[in-house]
Amino acid sequence: xxxxxxxxxxxxxxxxxxxxxxxxxxxxxxxxxxxxxxxxxxxxxxxxxxxxxxxxxxxxxxxxxxxxxxxxxxxxxxxxxxxxxxxxxxxxxxxxxxxxxxxxxxxxxxxxxxxxxxxxxx
Numbered sequence: 001x002x003x004x005x006x007x008x009x010x011x012x013x014x015x016x017x018x019x020x021x022x023x024x025x026x027x028x029x030x031x032x033x034x035x036x037x038x039x040x041x042x043x044x045x046x047x048x049x050x051x052x053x054x055x056x057x058x059x060x061x062x063x064x065x066x067x068x069x070x071x072x073x074x075x076x077x078x079x080x081x082x083x084x085x086x087x088x089x090x091x092x093x094x095x096x097x098x099x100x101x102x103x104x105x106x107x108x109x110x111x112x113x114x115x116x117x118x119x120x121x122x
Contacts, residue, residue: 024097027066032074032112034062038100049074049112057082061106066097071115076107 024040027033032049036042045060049072059080067074072094078087085108090101094115101107 024064024066027068030069032069032072032110033066034060034107034110035064036062036106038063040064040066040099047112049114057109057111059109061108062110063101063106064097064099065092065101065107065110067092067094070094072112073115075111075113076101077109077111078102078105078107080108082109082111 024033026044027046030048030050032047034045034047041064045062047058049069062076065074065076074092075082075089076092077083077085077089079085087102087105090098090107092098
């Protein structure tokens with residue numbers, strides 16, 4: 001069982017000045033971006049994953065995601081504390097994007113991990 005620190009975030013705390021309806025193309029290189037609505041609609045929240053040390057769980061409902069950060073992957077969870085809570089989870093690798101994560105439900109939390117911490121080195 002993984003232990004993770006849970007925090008609650010707001011859009012303003014992460015990326016001040018993000019347009020209210022930023023498009024998928026507005027997710028800057030080096031960031032992981034999420035939107036509260038399907039098809040990348042609503043106020044985008046952007047994360048710089050290298051700022052997070054170790055495993056971190058962020059409680060934040062969202063429906064769309066784009067990973068524009070090399071060597072990082074994200075896991076979206078149905079549960080609010082980076083757990084499945086009967087709804088499951090979805091893993092995303094660099095370059096991935098999804099316009100509607102769980103089809104009928106919001107993802108409730110997200111965690112980031114550096115690929116080098118989990119992948120075997122040759």
